[in-house]
Amino acid sequence: MSSDTGDAAGRPRQGPPPIRIRRRTLLLGAGALTTIGAASYWLTEGQPPNPGAAFTTPLRIPPLLQSDVLDGERVFRLVAQAGDTELVPGTRFATMGFNGTYLGPTIRARRGERVRIHVTNDLTVPTTAHWHGMILPATQDGTPHQSIIPSQTWTAAWQIDQPASTLWYHPHPHGQTELQVGRGMAGLFLLDDDSSPDLPSDYGVDDIPLIIQDIAVSSGGGSPGTPVTSPIGRIGNTVIVNGTHEPRFEASTNLVRLRILNASAARCYNLELSTKDAFHLVGTDGGLLPSPEPLTRLLLSPAERAEIVVKLAPDADLVLRSVPHELGMSRGDNIASGAEDTLGILRIAGPRTAPARSVPISLPSSALPQRANALIERHFTLGDTTINGEKMDMTRIDTVVAAGSTEVWTIENSSNxxxxxxxHGARFAVHTVNGDVPAGPLRGPKDTVFIPRGETLELIVPFSSxxxxxxxxxxxxxxxxxxxxxxxxxxVVADGGLATGPSHDGAGRHH
Ligand SMILES: [Cu+2]
Structure with a gap:
């Protein structure tokens, strides 16, 4: 592992010398960036460099969480804890994690299984454990209503009843989620089912979890809790994957499945391979696609997941990286939000052997919810920090849906x-994007979807029973x-007899 980890400003080393680099002049809006110390933004001109080409640190793989089967339930134990972790060589950060000081182990369970998860809070502050993407009773969901006070243990139990997918878990304490997730409280929750897709599936060997977070590294060391410097939240200047700085993965097979989670607080990643070759999207938040979708770029906003398959040529040496993208805001706001950064994510080395395995033609995907089954339509308008003009109130129920019903939710981002x-508690389909049929990555089952400024998405949302x-x-x-x-x-989900419920802007409309 190299000890040359950054320049005097703490900017991570970017591999071979870039052709030309200049310090970005400040063309940010007033107040958009009051302190730039923690995150210096650089912009390249001409031929982009290949950040990540010199990464050498072996990629860490989060361990699978051991479980016991007791009385027909698969029982897991998590302990939320704080500590400090050397996330970047020579720099320790105040961190939080589950069963460790940063990130959490991977939980894995099968469709049909009953699971029971004991979560003990060894922090000095309240937390929760939310199972992101899981279809389960609201009392088990780990929201701000299931707060775990320090030294207490909370137990969630439910039966897994949804398709194979890459879910995750993280805290959800009201007003404190960014701090706790940003310090590292995140882990994957993988679901299996009886379908057997012809995909790489040997965890940590050819089926590789990638938990991407950005952190702020400055010359003075780690600086969690820095001021907010962009309209979308805190943007770190350094990317770590599974807690590994400058990671390299040495593949032993020519076909690799990457299960990617954007566990960052605010930063979006526009993923591509440094070879510009296509990779294949095989799964989105809620499960597999009907067939692999060849892509050269994939935008992932915070909490979204993607499963991709990368085919490696013999002796391949390439980089999964994030490249500039459009967030729909002003140029200054986009820059402050990291949208013009080029960042190495993971260097991938291929085996010597010739390709032996191919990308499958079709996948065992589950059916998406259909527009024809949706009886109620609701409209939600996103403000700068509001939904339909209101802020979160723990004591207010904003919407009532009927158990087992399907609705159309139109989400309009009219903010800046x-x-x-x-x-929560739903796997939805994206029906339209600005009135059009959605493109590739939005054709799969979703639980989180990016909504750029000025765009309107229609979601088909089936609710739990x-x-x-x-x-x-x-x-x-x-x-x-x-x-x-x-x-x-x-x-809230009400008994099925309730055909309609109030929405923010009046009554739900019948279709
Ligand atoms: Cu937002």
Whole structure:
């Protein structure tokens, strides 16, 4: 491992010398960037460099969490804890994690299994454990309503009943989510089912989890809790994957499946391979696509997941990187939000052997919810930190849906900021994007979707059958600073007899 980890400003080393680099002049809006110390933004001119080409640190793989089967339940134990972790060689950060001081182990369970998860809070502050993407009763969801006070243990139990997918877990304490997730409280929750896709599936060997977070590294060391410097939240200047700085993965097979989670608070990643070759998207938040989708770029906003398959030529040596993208804001706001950064994510080395395995033609995907089944339509307007003009109120139920029903939720971003939208307890389909049929990555099952400024998405949302008028699920922006600012609302699932329910802007409309 190289000890040359950064320049005097703490900017991570970018591999071979770039052709030309200049310090970005400040063309940011007033107040957009009051302190630039923690995150210096650089822009390249001409031929971009290849950040990540010199990464050498072996990629860490989060361990699979051991479980016991007791009385027909698969029992897991998590302990939320704080500590300090050397995330970047020579620099220790105040961090938080599950069963360790940074990130958490990977939980894995099968469709049909009953799971029971004991979560002990060894922090000095309250936390929660939310199972992001899981279809389960609201009382088990780990929202701000299931707070775990220090030294207490909370237990969630439910039966897994949804398709194979890459879910995750993270804390959800009201107003404190960005701090706790940003310090490292995140882990994957993989679901299996009885389908056997012809995909790489040997965890840590050819089926590789990638938990991407950005952190702020400055010359003075780690600086969590820096001021907010962009309209979408805190943007770090250094990327770590599974807690590994400058990671390299040495593949032993020519076909590699990457399960990618954007666990960053605000930063979006526009992923591509340094070879510019196509990779194949095989799964989105809620499960597999009907067939692999060849892509050369893939934008992932915070909390979104993607499963991609990368085919490696013999002796391949390439980089998965993030390249500039459009967030729909002003240029200054986009720059402050990291949208013009080029960042190495993971260097991947291929085996010597010739390709032996191919990308499958079709995949065992589950059916998406259909527009024809949706009887109620609701409209949600995103403000800068509001939903339908309101901020989160733990005591207010914003929306009531009927158990087992399907609705159309139209989400309109008329604010000045980029947002995304996450609905708890549901796997939804994106029906339209600005009135058009959605493109590739939005054709799969989703639970979180990016909504650039000025765009309107129609979602087909099937709700669970777990009627509980007393315990709400959340829907919110998953840019965590926005969420903490109150960009969140609550819905409850009522008994099926209720054909309609109030929405923010009046009554739900019948279709
Ligand atoms: Cu937002």
């Amino acid at each position: 900021r980029a947002h995304n939208f996450h609905i 777990f009627a509980d008028p007393a315990t709400p699920y959340m829907y919110h922006c998953h840019l965590l600073w926005h969420e903490d600012q109150g960009m969140m609302a609550q819905y």
